[in-house]
Amino acid sequence: NAGVTQTPKFRVLKTGQSMTLLCAQDMNHEYMYWYRQDPGMGLRLIHYSVGEGTTAKGEVPDGYNVSRLKKQNFLLGLESAAPSQTSVYFCASSLQGGIFGNQPQHFGDGTRLSIL
Amino acid sequence: GIQVEQSPPDLILQEGANSTLRCNFSDSVNNLQWFHQNPWGQLINLFYIPSGTKQNGRLSATTVATERYSLLYISSSQTTDSGVYFCAVYHDYKLSFGAGTTVTVRA
Numbered sequence: 631n632a633g634v635t636q637t638p639k640f641r642v643l644k645t646g647q648s649m650t651l652l653c654a655q656d657m658n659h660e661y662m663y664w665y666r667q668d669p670g671m672g673l674r675l676i677h678y679s680v681g682e683g684t685t686a687k688g689e690v691p692d693g694y695n696v697s698r699l700k701k702q703n704f705l706l707g708l709e710s711a712a713p714s715q716t717s718v719y720f721c722a723s724s725l726q727g728g729i730f731g732n733q734p735q736h737f738g739d740g741t742r743l744s745i746l
Numbered sequence: 747g748i749q750v751e752q753s754p755p756d757l758i759l760q761e762g763a764n765s766t767l768r769c770n771f772s773d774s775v776n777n778l779q780w781f782h783q784n785p786w787g788q789l790i791n792l793f794y795i796p797s798g799t800k801q802n803g804r805l806s807a808t809t810v811a812t813e814r815y816s817l818l819y820i821s822s823s824q825t826t827d828s829g830v831y832f833c834a835v836y837h838d839y840k841l842s843f844g845a846g847t848t849v850t851v852r853a
Contacts, residue, residue: 663841672750672832672843688840689747718787722841734779734794735841740787 632656634738636721642744643711651706651741653721661724662704663688663735664696666717673720679704711745718742748773748837752844759823759851767818767847769833777836778809780818783846784829792818792831823851 634655643649653662660681665673665688675688679698693715695707704723708715719741725733749772759765769778780792793800793807795816800807804823809816820827830846 670845672834672845673841674843675840678840720789734791736791737781737789740789742787 634721634723634736636719636738636741638741639739640742642746643708644746645711645713647711647745648707648709649711650708651719651721651743653704653706653723653738654702655704655721655723655736656702657723657725657736658701659723659736660701660726661735662698663722663724664694664704664706665720665722666690666715667720667740668717676706676719713745716743716745748775748835748842750833750835750842750844752831752833752847754847755845757847757849759820759827759849761823761825761851761853763823763851764819764821765823765849767820767831767833767849769816769818769835769844771814771816771833771835771837773837774814775811775835775837778811778816779834779836779841780807780816781832781834782827782829783832789832820849823849825851825853827851 663678664676677696682701721738722735724735751770777796782790795809804821806819834843
């Protein structure tokens, strides 16, 4: 029972390069989320998805794109990486979210991304 | 957006001591989670607690939603309790995090 799996775990990029972070969950969860965590701060929501084929912007969406082509996968893309995007990225999923928030979010182990 | 404030920002404990962490939030919330981020960076779910009190071993949590706060109690602390404790609230179907309380337990 893997839960939420993020790949890769570490990555170093040069400014201007592109890359995609993959999040996979095996819990049949409907909702998925991408967060970033910067030093000394809590997590901030980048984008989220309420179901296959849907995406929506979170608190800090600029410079990122996402796709949810399959229910179990949620991809986070950086088209042209910038040093300000150096961070730890967390993916999460929940059975449902809606306005009730009545299911907990389950988190992956994170991806450490450094952009030089 | 909603404001989530945690206190204290840092806490140093001697092994065996008890402590209380506090989370205040600025608006009504649908639910609340407490997490422990261990030294390896993993986020561990501790409690999912919209109201009332829950206990799990040496940890317990109380949420008083009408007064917009939650408390996390650590009893008989151990060195493995070290790390950052985050409170996160569900508001407008999104999870908003506080800045965390960094706990260091010394042997």
